[in-house]
Structure formats: structure tokens, C-alpha cells
Amino acid sequence: MSSESLLTLFAHTRTDTFLSFTITAMVSRAHDEKNKTVGTMKKSQCASDALSLALLCGAVSTLVLFIFGNAFLQMMYTPHELITPALSYLYIRALALPATLVTTVGTATSLGSRDSKTPLFVASVTGTLNVLINLFLVLGPPQLGIVGSAIGTCLSQNLGAVLFYAHMTHKKRGPDRLTLRLRFPNTKTAAPFVASGAVLTTRSVCVMSSYSLATASAASMGTLTVASHQVLMGIMTVAQFAPEPLSSCAQSNLASTQVAIHGRSEDSFGKKKHGETEKTQDLSSKSLSLSEKKYAKEACQLLLWCGFWSGLLLATGTYVLLTHGSSLFSSDTHVVLSTSAMAPILAPCVFVYATVCVTDGLLFASGRVFFAAGASVLNLPVVAFLISYSTNGGFGLVGTWLSLLAIFGVRLVQNLCVVSKDYGLVEFSVPFFRKSLFHVSDNTQPKPRRRNLV
Amino acid sequence: MGRTRGNGFVSVPFPDTEPHEQKSRNDVIPPLRLAKVLQFSIPALGAVLADPLMSLVDTACVGQVSSIGLAALGPNTAVFGFVSMVFQFFSVSTTGTCFILSLRTFGTAGV
Secondary structure, X not given: OOHHHHHHHOOXXXXXXXXXXXXXXXXXXXXXXXXXXXXXXXXXXXXXXXXXXXXXXXXXXXXXXXXXXXXXXXXXXXXXXXXXXXXXXXXXXXXXXXXXXXXXXXHHHHHHOOOOHHHXXXXXXXXXXXXXHHHHHHOOOOOOOHHHHHHHHHHHHHHHHHHHHHHHOOHHHHHHOOOOOOOOOOHHHHHHHHHHOHHHHHHHHXXXXXXXXXXXXXHOOOHHHHHHHHHHHHHHHHHHHOOHXXXXXXXXXXXXXXXXXXXXXXXXXXXXXXXXXXXXXXXXXXXXXXXXXXXXXXXXXHHHHHHHHHHHHHHHHHHHHHHHHHHHOXXXXXXXXXXHHOHHHHHHHHHHHHHHHHHHHHHHHOOOHXXXXXXXXXXXXXXXXXXXXXXXXXXXXXXXXXHHXXXXXXXXXXXXXXXXXXXXXXXXXXXXXXOOOOOOOOOOOOOOOOOOOO | OOOOOOOOOOOOOOOOOOHHHHHOOOOOOOOXXXXXXXXXXXXXXXXXXXXXXXXXXXXXXXXXHOHHHHHHHHHHHHHHHHHHHHOHHHHHHHHHHHHHHHHHHHOOOOO
């Protein structure tokens, strides 16, 4: 199986569902496993190693946050009066980090096994528990405020971890039941996990750094500004995750095409003509028929339209929520007015991000992993400059969010250029786009000519 | 198979094939429909939105009680968001490995 086929096959989950070539090699070793028992054993081993590593990483992260939590908050320019409540929240939530990572592994195992109901069920239960605890501890008689909120989140995440563990090892799963054996991770068991996500985790960290910079900028402007920023971030986070299933859909459906190619490439190995090299066979396995190219192009167009309309819907919802429902998030008049005033900026942010999200999925489906990561790394200094400029220039929260909007716009343009080229939506006449920047051709062959999908 | 009209082979995401080869393939793929997109996306929405909604509920509840508490959530959201992104590789590698193992064990149905 070609690495590109695996790259697209791999993607059956969220926007951040990425693949590296390390994991491809690992998966390829399981290529000939037809026996279900062997497959389940392999899956058990994978889940066990992931869970062991998750528990260890979670414990270490908790320790790091306990030791350096104060320093981290200072780095974010947290105002002095916020340090005590912020630290209380940080310490309590840090206790749930091992459980959070176990939940991540549980979700990934379920989605990888084509089971989306279990994560949905667990999310519903933990979400409901969180709401109930918040209602009681924060708004109810105990009046614990931010501490009550942290307790609610911590308990919910721990419950989620327990539910996933119980589900994975439940007897009713029959042959698909996993046998989990936790063991202290070593280099051999940890390496595939760490290496596989390295490139695209770099991308995620760069994207997240933009938000951290924005938060630090808001924090430097005072308590009420950072309170308004928190409300905006909460809404933005929900809105930016909402189109992610579209991104996953892009990847998993285009993976179907690659599965067909994989099947053909296996057949072609059996019918290899005399004189044909192994390399020739491998390269040919990436070919698409006209119907497949048409399918990919139409799927791309449909998903872009879905992204556009979902973005428009989410942006409208965001605008209405901020202009008419800001009081849901704060009882402070200043914060309410401030967040309402940001509606014309946050709504376009949501719209642009929704389209970026879908184009991200299309990029991963066509194997542009290094492009996605590289572009994020290059964009980070730009957003840092913009945020710094707007903060120093006294543009306030408006300047910070305009900086984020600008970088979302840059990402959209970058992604659309590459997606349009890969899926044949637009024929570029600019020489820069005629050559592949990210797919190195075989030097032993005559100079290749890059071709479009259509 | 897969030879391009040029003299070499092209390593691109979706390269062309020779026209005569298309006749030998009976693999016409039905187009992706909106119904299928929604069928896939809506159930996944719940799992994806769980964490952000949990944070939004925290924000709304704390914001009703105190602006100081609401402001204190800001840096924490950034810190925990960062930690979550750093450990994204768990989701990446585990999903991929389990997906491929399921594919090998139970076939391509439902992919």
C-alpha cells in the first residue's frame, strides 16, 4: 500500500486526525493479518500501549502544572488579582489530565473501530454531569465559583475515562473486546505514538499558540478585557469545532477512493508484466480513473459548499448570540457590552474558520500534511507580529481579534490555492503552482510533469 | 498502469491514468451526496463538541457569579488548550492504527 493511500485511509476522525509515515510503516506490518483474533490482539496491544503512555504523560503534565502553574500564568500576563482564583482552577483541573488523555485514547480507539456512538454517549453523559455539577456548585447554595466549575470538569473527565475503559473491556463486545494490559512505557512502545503525530502536532501547537498569544494580549489589557475575551473564546471554540465532522467526512470519503486504488494495486502485483519494476508498480498504484477523479472533484466541491453554508449558519448564530444573548455569559454590564460590540468581528472569524476547517480536511486527504504544518509554522510569527502591533498600538480587544481574523484569512487563501490545484477546481497559470512543492518526484525518471486531478 | 502521458511517473495526490485502462475498470464510484455528508457529520458532532461545550458551560456559569472568576478562566483555557494540542498525537496515532487494524480484520465495508 502506498504511503499516500495510507495517509488518506488513516483519516477517519476529527480535523486533527493526521498521519505520519511512521505510523504508516507500523500499520503496514499488520498488512497480512486476516484473522480477527490476531487483529483484536493487535488492537488491544495498541490501546494498552496508548493508555499506558497517556497515563504517564497525564501524570507528568499534572506534576508540571503543579510546579510551574504559577509561572505559566505569569507568562500569560495574568493580572495579579486573578492569580489566586486562576491557580485554584488550574490545580484542580490538572488532576484530571490523566483522565482527559485516557478519554482521548478511548475516543480514538472507538472512532478507529468505526464506532461513533460510544464517544457520543460518553460525551452526553459527561456533559450532562458537568452541567449539573456547575448548576449546583457554582450557581447553587455552595457558591464555589471557579473552584466549583473546576470540580465539575474534573469529575466529568474522570467519569469519561472510566466509561471508556469499561466499554473497551466489556464482555458483551464479544470478539471485539479488548484485553488491556497496562505496562510502563518504554522507548519501543512509545516511539510509534510520539513519532506519528509529530508533524501535525507541530501544526496544532502553532495554531493553539495564536490563541495563547491572543489571550496573553487580552490579559495584559486588564481583568474585564480578559473576561470578555474568555466569553469570545468560548463561543469561538464551539464554532470552530462544529465544522470538524465535515473535515473528517472529506478525509474518510476520499479514503474510500484510495481503498479502491489499494485493491487494484494488490491485483496489479499479481499480474506484473515481465520487466516492470517494483517501483513502477508502486507509483502506478496511485493512479485514478476518470470516474474517481470526477468523484474526488465533486466531493471536494460539495464539501466546500457545506463548509461555506455551515460557516454562514454558525456566523449568523454567533452574531445573534452575541448581540442578543451576551448576558447569558456574564452578569457584568461592561463585559456584556464589550462582547456584544465584538459581534461584527467574531462572526466573520467563525465564518472564515469553518471554511478553513473543511479545506484542512481536503488537504489531509490529498496528503498535504507537511504543507499544513509548514504553513502554520510560517504563519505563527505573522500572527505574533499582528497581535503585538495591535496591543502596543492600543487597539484593544478589537485589534487582537482582527489579527486572528487576518491570520484565518491567510490560512484560507493558502489552503484554497493548494486544494484547488490538487482537486482540479482551478487551473493555475502561475509557474509557482505548476510544480509540486511537497511531492518529490523520482530523480531516476525523466523530468515529471505535474498534472491536475482533472 | 498509471503511466502518464509524459515520459515519467508523477507523484501527485490524484494523478491521471491512460484512457484505455479506464475501460477495463468497473469501478464507477457513486457521487458523494449531501445526505451522506450529513449522515456522517451529525453523529460525529456530539463527540467533537463535547469538550468545547463543557468549557462554554463553565464560562457561562462562572460568568454569572463573578467577573474575576470569568477572567481567571481565560489564561486557564489557553494553558489547557495548549496541553491538549501537545498530546494530540494520541488521537492521531491510536485512531489511525485501530482504523487500519479494523480494516484488515473486518474488511473495507463501511469505510
